[in-house]
Amino acid sequence: MGNAYNVMAATCPSRTVLHRIGARWTVFVVNALDNRPMRFTELKAHIRGITSKALTETLRAMEYDGLISRTEIPAHPPHVEYALTDLGRSLLTPLRAVREWAESHVPDIESARAQADAQR
Amino acid sequence: MGNAYNVMAATCPSRTVLHRIGARWTVFVVNALDNRPMRFTELKAHIRGITSKALTETLRAMEYDGLISRTEIPAHPPHVEYALTDLGRSLLTPLRAVREWAESHVPDIESARAQADAQR
DNA sequence: CCCGGACGGTATAGATTTGATACCGGTATC
DNA sequence: GATACCGGTATCAAATCTATACCGTCCGGG
Numbered sequence: 001m002g003n004a005y006n007v008m009a010a011t012c013p014s015r016t017v018l019h020r021i022g023a024r025w026t027v028f029v030v031n032a033l034d035n036r037p038m039r040f041t042e043l044k045a046h047i048r049g050i051t052s053k054a055l056t057e058t059l060r061a062m063e064y065d066g067l068i069s070r071t072e073i074p075a076h077p078p079h080v081e082y083a084l085t086d087l088g089r090s091l092l093t094p095l096r097a098v099r100e101w102a103e104s105h106v107p108d109i110e111s112a113r114a115q116a117d118a119q120r
Numbered sequence: 121m122g123n124a125y126n127v128m129a130a131t132c133p134s135r136t137v138l139h140r141i142g143a144r145w146t147v148f149v150v151n152a153l154d155n156r157p158m159r160f161t162e163l164k165a166h167i168r169g170i171t172s173k174a175l176t177e178t179l180r181a182m183e184y185d186g187l188i189s190r191t192e193i194p195a196h197p198p199h200v201e202y203a204l205t206d207l208g209r210s211l212l213t214p215l216r217a218v219r220e221w222a223e224s225h226v227p228d229i230e231s232a233r234a235q236a237d238a239q240r
Numbered sequence: 241c242c243c244g245g246a247c248g249g250t251a252t253a254g255a256t257t258t259g260a261t262a263c264c265g266g267t268a269t270c
Numbered sequence: 271g272a273t274a275c276c277g278g279t280a281t282c283a284a285a286t287c288t289a290t291a292c293c294g295t296c297c298g299g300g
Contacts, residue, residue, distance in 0.1 A: 003223055003224055005222075005223040005224075005226050006223065007147075007148065007151070007219055007222055007223060008148065008151075008152070008166060008167060008168060009168055010168035010169030011168075013226045013230065014222045014223045014226050015169075017222045017225065017226055017229055018147065018218070018219065018222040019144075020229075021218060021221075021222060022142050022143075022144065022147060023142075024139075024142065024286095024287080027127075027138065027142060028127065028128065031127070031128075032128070039247080039248085040247070040248050040249075041246075041247060041248075044248095046128060047128060048128060048129055048130035048131075049130030049135075051287085051288060051289070051290090052248080052249060052250085053249090053250080053251095053287085053288080053289090054287070054288075055249095056248085056249065056250085057287095063236070064232070064233060064236045065229050065232055065233060066228065066229060066231075066232025066233075066235075066236075067232075076296085076297080077246085077247080077295095077296055077297060078247090078295090078296075079247070079248085080247085080248065080249095087225065087228050087229070087232065090221070090225070091221060091225075093217070094214065094217035094218045094220075094221045095218070097213070097214035097217055098138070098141060098214045098215070098218060099127055099138065100214075101141075101210070101211060101214045102125075102127060102134045102137045102138040102141060103123055103125040103126065103127060103134045104123055104125075105137065105207065105210070105211075106125050106133045106134050106137055108186065108207050109137055109140075109185050109186060109207070110133065111186075112184070112185055112186025112187075112207065113184060113185060113186070115186075116183070116184045116186075144257095144258080159276080159277085160276070160277050160278075161275080161276060161277070164277095171258090171259060171260070171261095172277080172278060172279085173258085173259075173260090173278090173279080173280095174258075174259075175278095176277085176278060176279085177258095196267085196268080197266095197267055197268060197275085197276075198266090198267075198276090199276070199277085200276085200277065200278095
C-alpha cells in the first residue's frame, strides 16, 4: 500500500503513534470501550489494577489523539462518559487481535518460561 | 473460542503476557525479524533509536518467553543470530496489523492533536 | 439542615523503568 | 602490533509509574 511512514525510523511520526498505542493501558481502554461507552469509575472497575491517575492520564492522552471522546452529561446526577471515536473504533480490530493472541497463547509462553527456568 | 483467560483481570497471566507484548520495543523487534533472522548490530541499526541496553533486555525477555531464538554461529568470524520462533511468528500477524494501523493513521492523529491544541 | 456516599478526579512521594554514556573482551584485518 | 567491529555490561541520571491520601461537587435520606 506504500504509505510514506515507517515506524523503524526514529524521527518518523508513526513512531510516536505506535508509542502511544503501546502505552501501558491504551490497549485495555480500547478493549473495554469495545461495545459501549463507559464512565470513569466504570472503566476503573473494569480494568482491574489501574489507578485513578493512570486512567486519567491514559484517557487524556487518548482524547488528545482523537481516539476517544469525553462527554459531560448534564443529567441528574451529572456524569462523564467516555466513548470510542471512529478513529478509536478503527483501532479496535488490530488491538482486539493482540488481546486475543495474548489470551490464547498464555500456555505457550508459560511453558517457554518454565523450560527456560529449568535450563539454568 | 471461550478460553479461560481474561486480560481485564489484574491477576490473570494473560495480563503479564500483554504487558510484555506492549513493552516499548517488542513490536519493533518482531516486525524487524519479519522476513529473516538478524544479528544484534543489524537489529540495532534497523530499529533506529534503540540503545544496546534496551535491545539486549528486549531480546532476553523475548527469548525467555519463547518468541525468538538466539543462536551463536561458530563461523569465522563468529556471530549471533536472532530469529522468530513459531510462537513469535504467530505474533507477527496481529503486530503487523498494529504497525500498519500506526503508519496509515498518522495524519488522522496529527490533525486530532492540532485540533485539540487549537481548542486551548 | 446535616450526614454520608458516589463520582471524577489531584497531589505528593516513593519505587521502578528508561535512557545516555562509557567501557570491555574476543576476533579479525591492516 | 594497531585498529576496528561485534555483542554486549556497568553506571548513573532522568523520566515514568504506583500507591496512598485527599478534594470538591452533587445527591438522597433523616
